[in-house]
Every structure is written in C-alpha cells, then in structure tokens.
Amino acid sequence: MASPTPLLKDELDIVIPTIRNLDFLEMWRPFFEQYHLIIVQDGDPSKTIKVPEGFDYELYNRNDINRILGPKANCISFKDSACRCFGYMVSKKKYIFTIDDDCFVATDPSGKKINALEQHIKNLLCPSTPFFFNTLYEPYREGADFVRGYPFSLREGVPTAVSHGLWLNIPDYDAPTQLVKPLERNTRYVDAILTIPKGTLFPMCGMNLAFDRELIGPAMYFGLMGDGQPIGRYDDMWAGWCVKVICDHLGLGVKTGLPYIYHSKASNPFVNLRKEYKGIFWQEDIIPFFQNVVLPKEATTVQKCYIELAKEVKDKLSKIDPYFDKLADAMVTWIESWDELNPAVASNGKA
Amino acid sequence: MASPTPLLKDELDIVIPTIRNLDFLEMWRPFFEQYHLIIVQDGDPSKTIKVPEGFDYELYNRNDINRILGPKANCISFKDSACRCFGYMVSKKKYIFTIDDDCFVATDPSGKKINALEQHIKNLLCPSTPFFFNTLYEPYREGADFVRGYPFSLREGVPTAVSHGLWLNIPDYDAPTQLVKPLERNTRYVDAILTIPKGTLFPMCGMNLAFDRELIGPAMYFGLMGDGQPIGRYDDMWAGWCVKVICDHLGLGVKTGLPYIYHSKASNPFVNLRKEYKGIFWQEDIIPFFQNVVLPKEATTVQKCYIELAKEVKDKLSKIDPYFDKLADAMVTWIESWDELNPAVASNGKA
Numbered sequence: 001m002a003s004p005t006p007l008l009k010d011e012l013d014i015v016i017p018t019i020r021n022l023d024f025l026e027m028w029r030p031f032f033e034q035y036h037l038i039i040v041q042d043g044d045p046s047k048t049i050k051v052p053e054g055f056d057y058e059l060y061n062r063n064d065i066n067r068i069l070g071p072k073a074n075c076i077s078f079k080d081s082a083c084r085c086f087g088y089m090v091s092k093k094k095y096i097f098t099i100d101d102d103c104f105v106a107t108d109p110s111g112k113k114i115n116a117l118e119q120h121i122k123n124l125l126c127p128s129t130p131f132f133f134n135t136l137y138e139p140y141r142e143g144a145d146f147v148r149g150y151p152f153s154l155r156e157g158v159p160t161a162v163s164h165g166l167w168l169n170i171p172d173y174d175a176p177t178q179l180v181k182p183l184e185r186n187t188r189y190v191d192a193i194l195t196i197p198k199g200t201l202f203p204m205c206g207m208n209l210a211f212d213r214e215l216i217g218p219a220m221y222f223g224l225m226g227d228g229q230p231i232g233r234y235d236d237m238w239a240g241w242c243v244k245v246i247c248d249h250l251g252l253g254v255k256t257g258l259p260y261i262y263h264s265k266a267s268n269p270f271v272n273l274r275k276e277y278k279g280i281f282w283q284e285d286i287i288p289f290f291q292n293v294v295l296p297k298e299a300t301t302v303q304k305c306y307i308e309l310a311k312e313v314k315d316k317l318s319k320i321d322p323y324f325d326k327l328a329d330a331m332v333t334w335i336e337s338w339d340e341l342n343p344a345v346a347s348n349g350k351a
Numbered sequence: 352m353a354s355p356t357p358l359l360k361d362e363l364d365i366v367i368p369t370i371r372n373l374d375f376l377e378m379w380r381p382f383f384e385q386y387h388l389i390i391v392q393d394g395d396p397s398k399t400i401k402v403p404e405g406f407d408y409e410l411y412n413r414n415d416i417n418r419i420l421g422p423k424a425n426c427i428s429f430k431d432s433a434c435r436c437f438g439y440m441v442s443k444k445k446y447i448f449t450i451d452d453d454c455f456v457a458t459d460p461s462g463k464k465i466n467a468l469e470q471h472i473k474n475l476l477c478p479s480t481p482f483f484f485n486t487l488y489e490p491y492r493e494g495a496d497f498v499r500g501y502p503f504s505l506r507e508g509v510p511t512a513v514s515h516g517l518w519l520n521i522p523d524y525d526a527p528t529q530l531v532k533p534l535e536r537n538t539r540y541v542d543a544i545l546t547i548p549k550g551t552l553f554p555m556c557g558m559n560l561a562f563d564r565e566l567i568g569p570a571m572y573f574g575l576m577g578d579g580q581p582i583g584r585y586d587d588m589w590a591g592w593c594v595k596v597i598c599d600h601l602g603l604g605v606k607t608g609l610p611y612i613y614h615s616k617a618s619n620p621f622v623n624l625r626k627e628y629k630g631i632f633w634q635e636d637i638i639p640f641f642q643n644v645v646l647p648k649e650a651t652t653v654q655k656c657y658i659e660l661a662k663e664v665k666d667k668l669s670k671i672d673p674y675f676d677k678l679a680d681a682m683v684t685w686i687e688s689w690d691e692l693n694p695a696v697a698s699n700g701k702a
Binding site: 109132133134135136137141143144145146147148149150151152153154164166171172173174176177181184185186187188189190191192196197198199200201202203204205233234236237240256280283284287 | 460483484485486487488492494495496497498499500501502503504515517522523524525527528532535536537538539540541542543547548549550551552553554555556584585587588591607631634635638
C-alpha cells in the first residue's frame with residue numbers, strides 16, 4: 001500500500017551538505033522518502049557520494065557550483081558545511097529543511113519516533129507572536145492558547161519565516177564548552193515551541209533548521225567559512241543574526257523548540273577551537289552591531305534589507321578585521337547570484 | 352526526626368490573599384510549614400479565617416490595613432486579590448512567594464510532587480540572561496549550558512528579580528477564552544525555565560509568583576482593582592508590565608516556566624468578563640505605552656523608577672480614562688507607604 005502523501009510534498013526541498021555516503025538517510029526513510037533532496041557535496045568533487053536507493057535527489061559538487069555560478073562561486077564556502085546555502089539558492093520550492101548527516105531520528109519521552117520534518121512544517125504553517133511573550137508558549141498548539149492579559153490585537157500573529165529545531169544527545173556547544181564538559185549530553189526533552197521575541201537575537205544552528213524560502217531565503221546566506229577563510233563554525237550563526245534582524249524589520253516570525261533530532265557525534269573540540277577562536281573574539285563586537293543595526297524603511301524586500309546589511313557590515317565591522325570587508329562583498333555577490341537563479345521569485349512574489 | 356531546614360527559611364515570606372479558611376495549606380504542609388506566612392484577609396474583616404494548626408503566620412484584615420496605613424490605605428485594593436501587595440509591603444524579608452488559595456501541589460510527569468517554592472528559590476538564586484536568547488533554555492541548569500554562538504561576555508548573567516511559575520489543569524485564561532473553551536485544561540508539562548528577553552513584555556500572573564523584594568519589591572504594586580474601581584483581574588498584569596520595564600531599565604532578570612502548581616478551580620467567566628471588559632480595551636493602549644516608555648538615566652532605584660512611571664501614566668494614559676489619573680496617584684501613595692514601612696531597606700540597600 002502506498003504511504004499517504006506527506007505535508008507539502010511538492011513544496012519543500014531537503015538540503016543536505018555532506019562529504020560522505022548518506023547512509024544516515026536509511027533511518028529517515030519513512031519521513032523523507034517522498035520529498036526531493038538537494039545534496040551539496042563538499043570537498044573533493046571526484047569522490048562519489050552514495051545515496052541509498054529510492055530517494056529522489058539532485059547532487060551538486062564543487063565543479064557544479066563553479067559551473068553554475070562562474071566567478072560568483074567565490075561566495076560559496078568550500079570545505080565547510082556552509083556550502084549548504086548553495087542548495088537554498090538552486091531550490092525552486094517554497095520551503096527548505098536542512099539537516100546534517102550526523103543527525104538521526106530522536107524519540108520523544110513516550111518512546112515514539114519524532115518526525116522532525118512534519119513538526120517543522122507545522123511550525124512554519126502556523127503564525128508567530130514576536131511582539132509579546134505568551135507564558136504557555138506556542139498559543140496555537142492543541143491544548144494551549146493565549147493567556148489572560150495577552151492583547152487581542154496581537155493574537156493573529158505574523159507569518160513564520162524560520163523554524164529552529166533542537167538536538168538530543170550531543171548539544172551544540174562551542175569548543176571551550178566541549179573541552180570543559182566532554183561528557184555532557186542533552187537528555188532534557190522540552191515539549192515547547194516558542195517565538196523568539198522581536199529585538200532579541202539567538203544562536204541559530206544549521207543542523208536541524210527549516211524556513212520559508214519565499215519569505216526569507218535570500219537572507220539565509222551562510223557566509224565565508226572553511227577553506228581560505230580565517231574562521232569556521234560561524235556560518236549558521238552569521239545567517240541567524242542576519243535573518244533575525246531582517247525578520248524583525250519585515251514583521252516575520254522565528255520559532256525555536258520542537259522538533260528534536262538525535263545528534264550522534266561530537267566534533268573534535270581541538271579542531272573546533274582552531275576554527276572558532278577568532279569568532280569568539282569577534283562575536284563580542286558583532287552581537288552589539290546586530291543589536292543596534294537599523295534598516296531603512298525603504299528596505300521592503302529581503303534582498304533590499306540584505307544589501308543594506310552588507311553596507312553596514314562593510315562600514316562598521318571592517319575595522320575588526322579585513323575579513324568583514326570580504327564578507328560584505330560576498331553578501332552582495334550572494335544576492336546577485338540568488339537573483340540570477342531566481343529571476344521570477346523576488347521576495348515580493350513578483351517577477 | 353526534625354525536617355531538614357529548607358532553603359532561605361528565615362529570608363522568605365509566603366503571602367496569601369484570601370476570603371476563606373486556608374485548608375489548602377494542608378497539602379502544602381511538607382513544603383511550607385517551616386516558613387512564615389503573611390495572610391491578607393480580603394472582604395469582611397469581622398469574619399474569622401481558620402489557618403491549619405502548626406503554621407507560623409501573621410494575618411491582616413481591612414481594619415489592620417486601615418490602621419497601619421491611615422489615609423494611605425486607599426492605595427490597597429478591597430474585595431480583590433490585589434490586596435495581596437499589602438503583604439509585600441509589611442514583610443521584612445528579602446524574598447516573597449505568593450500563591451492563591453485554589454492552587455494545589457502539582458505532580459511532574461514521573462508522578463513526583465513538585466515543591467514549587469523550592470524551584471522558585473532556585474530560580475531566584477540563579478542569574479538571568481535577558482540580553483541574548485539561549486536555545487537550550489536555562490543555561491545554568493544541570494545538564495544544560497550556553498550553546499555555541501552565545502557571547503562569552505554575557506554568560507555571567509544578571510541578578511534575577513522575579514520567578515514566574517505556571518499552572519497545570521486550569522490555565523490562566525481571560526473571560527472570552529474561558530467562554531470559548533470551557534473544557535480546556537493544561538496538561539502539558541514543559542520542563543523549561545527561561546529568561547524573558549529585555550524589551551519584551553509578558554502577562555505576569557500572580558497565582559504562583561516569587562520575587563526578590565530587595566531588588567524589585569516597590570514595583571510589585573497590584574494597582575487599584577475591585578471595590579469601587581472600574582476593572583478587576585488586571586492587578587498582576589499591571590504589576591508585571593511595571594516590573595518588566597523597571598527590570599529592563601535596571602538590568603535585572605525575569606524568569607518564567609517551572610515550577611507548576613495545580614490550579615483547581617476555574618473562576619466564573621461571566622463574572623470575569625464584567626471585571627475584565629474595560630481592561631480588554633484599555634490594554635490595547637497600555638501595552639504600546641509600556642513598550643515605548645523610557646525611564647531617565649537618573650532613575651537608579653526601583654522607587655525612583657516607579658515614581659517616574661507614575662508620572663508617565665498620568666501624562667499618557669489619563670486620556671484613556673480618569674481611572675488612570677487615580678491609579679497614577681495611588682502609585683505614588685504606594686511608594687510613600689512602602690518607604691514609611693521600610694525606612695531602612697531602600698532598593699539600594701542603604702538606609
């Protein structure tokens with residue numbers, strides 16, 4: 001008997017950056033097999049990545065990226081999972097779910113396997129409430145609502161652009177925390193989804209993330225990391241800061257919480273420290289920058305917001321390190337590439 | 352064998368507003384019996400309130416309030432649980448826990464009885480993180496930490512002024528929601544504590560609430576409600592808005608989440624609608640007022656902040672209804688009374 005058609009089957013792509021065979025997909029088969037996959041192969045393009053039988057996919061390696069983007073390919077990171085954002089750009093779907101290849105299906109406290117993708121879709125299809133905090137968390141969930149004192153005019157909410165999922169087992173810690181707490185595992189299943197309030201930044205992790213490509217796609221740039229760059233492991237953070245500032249400006253919502261995935265393998269903290277250490281200093285200036293940046297009223301599309309942000313980065317962050325000058329240029333290149341590949345789907349939905 | 356001494360035994364008062372015998376305390380005996388209670392008797396002062404044997408308490412009825420405050424007693428509400436804030440004022444302790452007399456001990460998903468007071472104390476003794484969102488919630492809990500990308504300079508946190516607990520069974524809904532969803536019960540135990548970010552308001556419920564009286568006490572005024580006033584059921588909301596704005600200004604933290612209590616009895620939605628309906632309109636103006644109010648730099652104590660806020664209320668909200676003019680005056684009276692009763696414990700800790 002055929003499986004029932006899952007939610008948004010033809011409107012969502014699953015983007016997976018990888019350097020190895022995708023055996024991890026076997027465990028996800030019941031949840032992913034009816035969706036289309038976009039695999040972004042990192043590292044040596046001559047290597048063959050094996051994808052389990054029966055999955056519908058397209059695969060891009062570095063040669064493909066260079067061929068498709070030409071000189072603009074320099075905005076896509078190499079030897080870093082930041083390359084995944086190329087998949088967001090070539091997708092033609094409204095929604096993206098991206099997951100790392102060391103993430104497996106988690107179980108909820110009742111022992112049931114969690115369909116992470118289904119929960120992300122539910123999060124994205126349901127409004128967000130960034131202007132006032134609801135103490136019973138997601139007000140639109142079954143068995144919950146807005147509590148006494150929540151203004152009625154805010155109960156319609158705003159469209160949700162991002163759904164940020166969490167991780168059981170190996171938590172997403174930085175290198176210093178990994179070094180200090182090598183044995184810490186996340187075993188706490190928190191049964192909550194919540195909107196991150198307007199004006200508040202958060203550390204967005206790219207391991208288990210979904211978003212509405214039409215609403216926020218052009219801001220989901222994972223920056224310049226890895227080969228030839230002074231930092232790594234800040235790709236998703238960078239995207240998260242940009243995305244949150246633009247969502248706040250455009251009146252879009254960002255949710256975090258459910259769903260959980262099971263993160264199987266801690267990366268090497270020594271390697272991570274080498275990738276991160278400049279970021280650890282820089283973020284002390286970057287965070288206040290994003291907390292204070294103001295986008296002009298005329299910036300009414302994601303692209304316009306992002307170009308404004310690139311200008312501000314060049315203007316205010318280049319003094320930290322010449323890297324930010326290069327990054328600001330890459331942000332512009334990213335938008336140019338996005339618009340070339342997506343001529344008919346500017347963020348206002350018009351050609 | 353004597354019970355072990357509980358946390359902060361001599362530094363915390365439990366404040367209970369009531370109109371009936373306090374049989375509900377029997378269920379709380381193992382958790383409350385070593386603490387001192389301040390009972391604020393609402394309604395007819397000639398009625399005798401029975402307190403179960405063995406509790407250490409002081410009780411104030413309306414006659415006591417009038418005797419102690421004289422003409423300033425008009426800032427304390429009558430025939431409304433808002434009268435509880437009188438208990439905050441007469442306490443000489445550093446911490447307050449306040450609970451409604453229809454709240455019972457809840458159980459966690461493992462079936463264990465929840466010591467709500469102990470969890471509140473843990474929340475208050477542990478810092479808050481209002482400047483950046485941590486996706487794994489409370490970073491100081493066992494088994495959790497700050498995630499990758501959380502700025503190191505913000506990991507010390509700030510002092511926690513308020514711990515806002517939640518409710519299983521009857522959720523804290525407004526009258527319209529009660530009317531629409533008469534059978535809804537909260538059965539979702541969310542195992543989380545989180546800091547409400549700076550700049551974000553929340554609906555603070557007075558049913559299950561703890562705070563640091565030295566840090567924020569003078570802002571915990573529950574306003575003018577009940578007898579002779581045009582609204583009710585906005586006492587805790589009003590306090591919450593004022594408290595949050597002042598905490599944000601002074602760099603103090605507000606936590607919400609655990610602990611849960613079991614809320615046994617839904618109040619009458621028709622009666623509630625009568626009390627609330629003006630508030631439902633007014634809050635549409637009040638919320639933007641609190642979202643935009645700016646306290647002057649010179650306001651460095653809670654009292655100074657509160658007096659400034661009273662001025663702003665008079666200035667900006669009186670045009671909604673003359674009630675706010677009266678409320679602004681009562682806010683000033685409240686601070687005068689607080690300082691008379693607490694001459695040596697101004698919020699800066701100096702006489």
